[in-house]
Amino acid sequence: MRESAPRATSSGPGRVLIAVYAIFALSSTARATVQIATKFHEAPLAYLLSALAGVVYILATIGLAGHGPAYRRLAWAAVGFELAGVLVVGTLTVLDTADFPDDTVWSVYGRGYGFVPLLLPVIGLAWLRRTRARADGSPHSRPGGQG
Numbered sequence: 001m002r003e004s005a006p007r008a009t010s011s012g013p014g015r016v017l018i019a020v021y022a023i024f025a026l027s028s029t030a031r032a033t034v035q036i037a038t039k040f041h042e043a044p045l046a047y048l049l050s051a052l053a054g055v056v057y058i059l060a061t062i063g064l065a066g067h068g069p070a071y072r073r074l075a076w077a078a079v080g081f082e083l084a085g086v087l088v089v090g091t092l093t094v095l096d097t098a099d100f101p102d103d104t105v106w107s108v109y110g111r112g113y114g115f116v117p118l119l120l121p122v123i124g125l126a127w128l129r130r131t132r133a134r135a136d137g138s139p140h141s142r143p144g145g146q147g
Helices: 013-042 044-065 069-095 107-113 116-135
Strands: none
Touching: 013 044, 013 116, 044 069, 044 116, 069 107, 069 116, 107 116
């Protein structure tokens, strides 16, 4: 019996995940760019954090869409950083609103975006874990199913 081919992160439900990451990459980067260009002096920390979030979403999109171990490492790093960022920035914005006169993408755990910024990295990490077993070298991923 021949084993199935490794499941890429960009297959099946991974395509939807990549599309959502791409939308967030585009929207958060565009929003941060406009905010930095037009009213940076009002909330520099918030706008820089939104720009950072945009870069992280871009890197996660590239990592999830790519094929091969380097792309998987990029995806793991970007999505892991994203989760840490949402938790840290979310907590800081709840505890100290004075430092954040305007929202970031990750403010209050992504409340302004329907909490998708909090759920997205959890789903992304779960998808990476689910696709890891065959894609990262288990016996099932070797040619011919030989282990």
